[in-house]
Amino acid sequence: MTIQEIAADLVALCKSGDFNTPGEKYWADDVVSLEAMPGDMARIQGKAAVHGKGEWWAANHEVHGAEITGPYINGDQFVVGFKMDITPKSTGERVTMDEVGLYTIKDGKIVEERFFY
Numbered sequence: 180m181t182i183q184e185i186a187a188d189l190v191a192l193c194k195s196g197d198f199n200t201p202g203e204k205y206w207a208d209d210v211v212s213l214e215a216m217p218g219d220m221a222r223i224q225g226k227a228a229v230h231g232k233g234e235w236w237a238a239n240h241e242v243h244g245a246e247i248t249g250p251y252i253n254g255d256q257f258v259v260g261f262k263m264d265i266t267p268k269s270t271g272e273r274v275t276m277d278e279v280g281l282y283t284i285k286d287g288k289i290v291e292e293r294f295f296y
Contacts, residue, residue, distance in 0.1 A: 180287055182252055182254075182255060182257060182284050183250075183252060185205055185257075185284060185287065185289075186249070186250035186252055186257040186259070186282070187250065188201070188204075188205075189201040189205065189250070189259065189282070190247055190249055190250050190259055193245070193247045193259070193261070194247045196245070198233070198237075199233065202226075202229065202230060202233060202289075203230075205287075205288055205289045206226045206229060206230075206288065206289050207226070207285065207286075207288035207289060207290045208225070208226050209224065209225060209226075209290070210224070210225070210226055210229055210288075210289055210290060210291065210292065211223070211224045211290070211291045211292075212224075212229045212232060212291075212292050212293075212294075213291070213292070213293040213294065214294050215294060215295055215296055220232055220235075229292075238268075239267065239268050239269065240265045240266065240267055240268065241265060241266040241268065242263060242264070242265050243264040243265065243266065243273070244263070244264040245261065245262070245263045245264070246260075246261075246262040246263075247259060247260065247261060247262075248260035248262075255283060255284050255285065256281060256282060256283050256284070257281075257282050257284075258279055258280065258281050258282075259279070259280045259282070260277075260278075260279050261276070261277075261278050261279070261280060262275065262276070262277045263275070263276045263277075264276075276296065277296060278294050278295060278296035279294070279295045279296070280292055280293070280294050280295075281293045281294075281295070
């Protein structure tokens with residue numbers, strides 16, 4: 180698949196509410212996920228570990244809605260915008276989460292995902 184096809188498929192899946200399949204389908208075995216925050220979730224490496232991060236996030240947040248924009252492609256990378264209406268279960272306070280994911284592709288797989296918010 181081309182980067183354009185991978186990016187378009189990832190966005191289409193996310194727009195349908197499916198945030199699990201893109202990782203299962205496109206993460207490299209040694210994928211690195213980087214968050215713009217300190218702590219245990221700041222840098223996660225490996226497909227199983229990144230999947231675990233996603234499971235933790237889903238278990239700790241209620242999602243009321245999401246707006247996905249993009250993809251915007253440049254070379255071996257693409258950007259996707261995520262604007263989500265969520266309630267973190269730890270606070271119970273409904274908020275809007277606005278972030279951008281930068282994905283780097285190598286050999287048809289996502290080798291890095293980096294989030295900015």
